[in-house]
Amino acid sequence: MSPVPSEPVALSCTACNRKACTNRSPPSPSPTPPPVQPVTFEDVSTAMYRIRDGIVRTPCLRSHFLSELCQADIYLKQEFTQFTGSFKERGARNALMKLTAEEKRRGVIAASAGNHALALAWHGRQMGIPVTVCMPVLAPMTKVSKCKVFGANVVQHGMHIIEAKDHAQSAPEFEGMKYINGYDHPDIIAGAGTMGMEILEQVPNVEVVVVPVGGAGLIAGIALAVKTLRPDVKVIGVEPEFCPSYTAALEAITTPTLADGLAVPMVGHNAFAVAKNLVDSVHLVTERCVALAVLRLVEMEKYVVEGGGCAGLAALLPGGSLDIASLKGKKIVVPLCGGNIDVPVLGRVIDRGLAADSRLVRFITPVSDRPGGIATLARIISDSGGSIRDIYHERAWLHTHMDQVQIKCVVEVTGKDHQQLLHDNLESAGFSLIWGKASSNSVDAW
Template sequence: MSVVFADIQAAQGRIAGQVDRTPVRHSRRLSQLTGAEVWVKYDNLHFTGSFKERGALNRLLSLTEDERRRGVVAASAGNHAQALAYHGGRLGVPVTIVMPEGTPFTKVDGTRSHGATVVIKGSDFTGSTTEAHRFRDEEGLVFISAFDDEGIVAGQGVCAIEFLEDAPDLDVLIIPIGGGGLIAGCAVAAKAMKPDIRIFGVEAEMYPSFAARRAGVDSKCGGATIAEGIAVKDVGDIPFAIANPLVEDVLVCAEEDFEKAVAFYATYEKSVAEGAGAGGLAALLRYPEKFAGMKVGLVLCGGNIDARMLAVVLNREMVRERRLLTYRILGDDRPGMLSAMAAVIGGLGGNIIDVVHNRLALDVPAKGAEFDIMVETRDSAHADEIGQALKDKGYALRMG
């Protein structure tokens, strides 16, 4: 094994006082929802918003004086970028970051704000890595992988040391997998501190690179995922070799799972999570039977999500729960029609958000209109109550 517990302990000492020790809290609400006893480590509270700071700083502190002078380059969708940029700026190390096209604005702006040079190049992480290697070869910069680097892995493992020091009774850790740096470091540290602890990984359905490599099949990766922080087509060689024998299983989650987890963190924990950062909770929500009654540790490993995307995710979850839905009603186009429908909805406590008239649809009579009324409800039962009341009043409900 290329990274051992002593390396992670050394990293902990090296970065002490320069990286926040993030809090660990027991979540009564998430425990009630999932049937497990859930502890969350809030790595979204790091200064740059993700767990990446530990590994980035540990790696930067290992540079020679000549390497510091030349500067470093990395490919990153944002969190590794911001961590390198911030700590590179603190240490006086020039940092160049290559980001994929479509990287969230909050991550691009955050990286630039720390003084790094940002280059947008490549349709995905692989393309950005190719460009970063070009900078390494042509300009003499030191390439620092976001995950395929022993110094990075050792630094990330400090997360598990902190977690188990604060919650020593954990039975399970569920950790998102992109390139594998976090789960590799945490698996080494956790198993050294508590050999019987069980380690589970989480991957996005569109990017199951660790699971595919473990199964010995070609990884079919691609697509736009809300979990862009773990949208990695090829897990790193170093972290895979370290983590594979220590990880019990890799759980694959769909987009809906990540969206629900982001919404639940915001709603129940009052904490902002990006898609990848919510991966542990996504897996727990999708596979609750695997962890029923267990003491489960979740690393909320990042909170860098665009405000617009967060709003979209929260609204989509309201749609799934039928707390936000559209009643499509076919009716006469005459004065007072909308007022009468609104009276039914408002009388039952529905909150009308938006109304759209459609008079031009060819399946609507020329003297009629289609009304799309978007309503906020308390829950699914309330939505049904309003729908039935509209039908009872004689309105033709096309969709509810």
């Protein structure tokens, strides 16, 4: 694990706080963070008792197929089976139950694009506490609609979560409401830690816990619970390479200007203060591996899990960032943190997973523009056992013979060997191929 600073480091993004941050802009100067509010193991154990009747004690079951694939005993903690589809319910219920009578009367407010908003809305409804959630205007409509169905006052403001948060904390109409940060509030961290206690009860001989990292509230809570009861258990964090907020916070101690040069979502300063001395290591994971993890869970376990929720598994799969050899044969628990993925997004992620798994191939080839030209190509693909997913022919923007048309084709195959068979059969039939991913210099190729 990298050395850590004596004081927590908070990094902010003026664009969003999604796990895969692609909408980045230069960060504004961050104000000095408030004093750290400590979170203790007693807070976690008390939260475990406090919320026991209001959340699901989610299953933590061994996966036969993933264990074979990863050459380790893989146990999946199914947090996506909470009522609102994510682990966020643990912290939300704990925070709501700790409110004073006056705070409950006035209600709470939070900024969220999804899971935290849903959790607060649902548990606020169960407890009779008014809940207001500020959501960006681009928040998924399904999540906005569900929050309204749960009775929350939904205010859509800003193009991203930071603008929504600023509005929630500064607009005069929200004065008097308690703001509950979705990953850094001490009660949220303590609630998240109850998952760690459940893991130790369900898999008492666990050796490694691999946790997705966003704002660091979840890994802080789990590490606090696990390391207090079982200091020998390794707690490993995984975050997306597009948004390495926790990693950047660790590195900031040796590169003071790094915080000014990075536009990443904020690492909660309370969460970081807890996690920095307890988490054994943090690793980055590629978008390719995340897509593969979503695909593997759908195919092998029949689980629908959002990309951020299965980042831990993504790092464990062959080709991921974790050293499989060092973990071979170990008992590993992987929290699957959420299942709130939009259906259109799920389709795109699965396609990316199929491509990463060498089960989709694309190519370009010229064919005769006379009757039977495309039929010949289709017959060879069929005889090779491939299935055409997409096909497009181009006539206008060509500089080849007038009797030829350029075909762009996406074909489903079973893997690398099948890809090679298809390639060889097409070449043997005389087709000139541009195979696989086009060169970055060939803008017109695709």
